[in-house]
Amino acid sequence: MIEYRNEILGTVIVMVALMLLNFIASRIISRFGKARLINPTRKKIISKINNLIIYGISLIVLAAIWGVESKQLIVFISSILTILGIGFFAQWSILSNLTAGLILFFNHPIRIGNKIRILDKDMDYKGEVTDITGFFLHMKTEKGENLIWPNSRILEKGVEILEDSQ
Known part of the structure; x- marks a missing residue:
C-alpha cells in the first residue's frame, strides 16, 4: 500500500478536481441557460458534451499518474483519434452539426x-x-x-x- 501512496494521492486529487470542474461547469451552463432562456433539453446536451471532455482529460491524467508509459499512451490516443477521425470524415455532417449545435446554444x-x-x-x-x-x-x-x-x-x-x- 505504501509503495502506491503517490499514485493514490494523485488519483484522489484528480477525482476532487474532476468533481470541482464538473460542478463549476454545470453551474456556468445552467446560469448561461437561464440568462438566455434556453430550453433545458439543450442545456442537458451541452452538459453531456462538457462531461465527455472533462472525463477524457481526467483519464489521460490518471493514466500518466499510474505510470502508463508515455509512448504507449501516445500510441493508444493517436490510434483512437485516427479511428474517430476516419469515422467523422465519413460522416462529416455529424461533426459539423454537433459543432453548429454548440454555436447555436451559446451565440445565436x-x-x-x-x-x-x-x-x-x-x-x-x-x-x-x-x-x-x-x-x-x-x-x-x-x-x-x-x-x-x-x-x-x-x-x-x-x-x-x-x-x-x-
Whole structure:
C-alpha cells in the first residue's frame, strides 16, 4: 500500500478536481441557460458534451499518474483519434452539426418559440422553431409542415427572426 501512496494521492486529487470542474461547469451552463432562456433539453446536451471532455482529460491524467508509459499512451490516443477521425470524415455532417449545435446554444439569437424565416434563394421557409437539438433545428411552417434542418445549414443560411418568443 505504501509503495502506491503517490499514485493514490494523485488519483484522489484528480477525482476532487474532476468533481470541482464538473460542478463549476454545470453551474456556468445552467446560469448561461437561464440568462438566455434556453430550453433545458439543450442545456442537458451541452452538459453531456462538457462531461465527455472533462472525463477524457481526467483519464489521460490518471493514466500518466499510474505510470502508463508515455509512448504507449501516445500510441493508444493517436490510434483512437485516427479511428474517430476516419469515422467523422465519413460522416462529416455529424461533426459539423454537433459543432453548429454548440454555436447555436451559446451565440445565436434563435430560441424555441421564435417565428423565423430562413433566407434561401430557391424557397421561402417561414415558421416557428419548435425544438433545437444537438444536431437539428425543428420548425413548424405556417402550412403545418414539420421541417427538420441540420444545425450546420442554419448557420450557413441567413435567418430572419420575425417574431420573438418573449
